[in-house]
Amino acid sequence: MPYTPTISGRQLARELRHLREQSGMTGEHAAAAIGWEQSKISRMETAKMRITSGEVMELCEAYGIKGDERARLVQLARNARQRDWWHEYGDFVKKGFIDYLAFEAEAQTSRGYEVQVIPGVFQTEEYARAILRSSQPREPEEIERGVQLRLARQRRISAPVDPLNVWAVIDEAVLRRVVDSPAVMRAQLEHLIELGELGNVSIQVLPYQAGIHAALDGPFVILTFDGYPDLLYIEHLMGCVYLEKPSETARGSLIFDHLRSAALNTGDSTTLIREIVKDIP
Numbered sequence: 001m002p003y004t005p006t007i008s009g010r011q012l013a014r015e016l017r018h019l020r021e022q023s024g025m026t027g028e029h030a031a032a033a034i035g036w037e038q039s040k041i042s043r044m045e046t047a048k049m050r051i052t053s054g055e056v057m058e059l060c061e062a063y064g065i066k067g068d069e070r071a072r073l074v075q076l077a078r079n080a081r082q083r084d085w086w087h088e089y090g091d092f093v094k095k096g097f098i099d100y101l102a103f104e105a106e107a108q109t110s111r112g113y114e115v116q117v118i119p120g121v122f123q124t125e126e127y128a129r130a131i132l133r134s135s136q137p138r139e140p141e142e143i144e145r146g147v148q149l150r151l152a153r154q155r156r157i158s159a160p161v162d163p164l165n166v167w168a169v170i171d172e173a174v175l176r177r178v179v180d181s182p183a184v185m186r187a188q189l190e191h192l193i194e195l196g197e198l199g200n201v202s203i204q205v206l207p208y209q210a211g212i213h214a215a216l217d218g219p220f221v222i223l224t225f226d227g228y229p230d231l232l233y234i235e236h237l238m239g240c241v242y243l244e245k246p247s248e249t250a251r252g253s254l255i256f257d258h259l260r261s262a263a264l265n266t267g268d269s270t271t272l273i274r275e276i277v278k279d280i281p
Contacts, residue, residue: 005047007106009080011228013047023063033062053077089149096240109165111256112221120150127188130180167202169259175276186280204263205272214258222252
């Protein structure tokens with residue numbers, strides 16, 4: 001499976017490049033000083049390969065980095081090389097989505113807008129199963145893997161330590177679109193209400209009456225991290241797009257701010273969800 005750099009891996013790559021430039025060395029000079037190929041330095045600095053703690057120590061020696069700073073970089077390399085739960089789904093998910101799983105697992109905050117279905121991190125088991133069964137032809141084993149993937153992602157929301165903070169704006173159409181059966185939909189909406197009571201979850205509904213809004217182009221997610229720039233994620237039919245330029249993520253944040261201003265506040269959103277639940281036969 002191709003190497004998927006985590007946020008720790010990307011952060012390490014950025015810092016190693018910065019340290020090399022700060023030392024006044026070119027990639028060619030650094031490679032020669034250690035006895036590596038220049039292409040290896042390039043792959044390291046663009047997060048296209050795993051970097052061992054030993055390699056970090058060699059680079060630190062070449063760049064004159066010692067003490068606590070060297071120890072921090074070595075630990076960052078160890079963190080970046082850890083394989084976590086999402087790797088077992090690398091052969092199953094849509095192209096590029098394995099990166100999202102790695103990023104989401106390290107994010108502090110997720111802000112997103114959804115117009116078609118309940119966000120994956122909020123889906124109940126039966127709702128997720130119905131979505132996977134209906135969206136495209138899949139074998140039963142594939143469907144169950146997809147369900148387990150969603151449930152694994154949700155553990156961060158209820159984690160006792162460092163839970164993921166989620167702020168979601170959900171279009172009213174999502175709440176009224178019956179998935180599988182009224183019973184499945186009722187359970188899903190009741191689950192949303194329960195999630196909204198958590199301190200790290202904010203759910204706002206964008207009502208029909210909001211009319212034309214800032215996100216007519218479709219759903220998106222903005223992930224924020226500790227010590228790494230924001231990431232704007234957009235999913236489409238054939239894959240995924242990740243945008244990291246400050247101008248791009250700032251645009252995404254501005255659109256999200258417009259959406260949450262147009263949406264009902266969290267209290268009124270909960271009230272609307274309860275009303276929709278009552279209308280389900």
